[in-house]
Amino acid sequence: MEENNNSTQWDLWEVFTQKRTGAPHEHAGSVHAPDKEMALQNARDVYSRRGEAINLWVVPSEAIVANQPEDVGNFFEPSNDKIYRHPQFYKLPKGVELE
């Protein structure tokens, strides 16, 4: 992440919300906050003000590692050109019904 010492903005935090027990935490967006407790409170106010979540995670944005756009080729394409990797490649035996 690029350092910007002139910035008056607080650190950025990514917010993940869980909608019900057992459901995965899903990325909801981001908030600015000076520390983790305020990040949690800001996340609550911005992303769960109408009861959208039962649990929240906040993660410093800089802790997230993402692949570079130029990685698209070597990261993802190999799995697309082998059709037997996809379930559609296999024919269902007679008598088996899809839910």
Add this chain to the structure above:
Amino acid sequence: MDGINKVLFEYCLRLGDSSLIAGQRLAEWCGHGPILEEDIAMTNMSLDLIGQARTFLTYAGEIEGKERTEDDLAYLRDTMEFRNVLLVEQPNGDFAVTMMKQFFFSAYLFLLYKELSNSKDATIAAVAAKSLKEVTYHLRHTSQWILRLGDGTDESNKRTQDALNDLWMYTGDLFDMDTVDAELIKAGIACDLNKIKQEWQAMITEILTKAKLNIPSPDTWMMKGSRTGKHTEYLGYILAEMQTLQREYPGAKW
């Protein structure tokens, strides 16, 4: 209104008006918050408080039995008829003043609603129990800010200490009691404010000390008067803004 209804009406106005004016003051920050997240936090708190006010004022109207609605009570009464505590009508000032005001008030409501959730009046008990969850969050949010502002930079500490010094004289009014309280405490409806006063002091002392702020002397002169409708000059301006639409276009609806 017979005896008990008369004091119960008065008591509901005190509860409703305090939340209403606190909510109106916080709403003044809408679009002016220091950052977007805090703007939303303050307006969330404002909406919680206005929600509480609506229920208490609706109930007050029912008790009075003159078919006055929550809107009639909020928009068509004058300064002297308002019963909100003096603290909440004080100007927002800078962010430190707003947070200090809200911190004092949230700690007060937290203790008050905790007591009132055991009230023998079923409506008051229900509203208090529901609102307790809201003010618990308000207290958490404002406490966190006081800690950060007090124990922050030299400037933030100075501004927060100034806010504390300026607002302190309005905190005595929060716990002022009269015959309305006495009668309703006897009936098991109201909260004995003397009881929660000690807890309130302990609660705020803990946070303020951690925040490296000096608590003013307990002998400070305290301004009182909200119980009888004697307000500071600021309430009139709040009402002028809040009531202007309903006064200019009587009966106007969304």
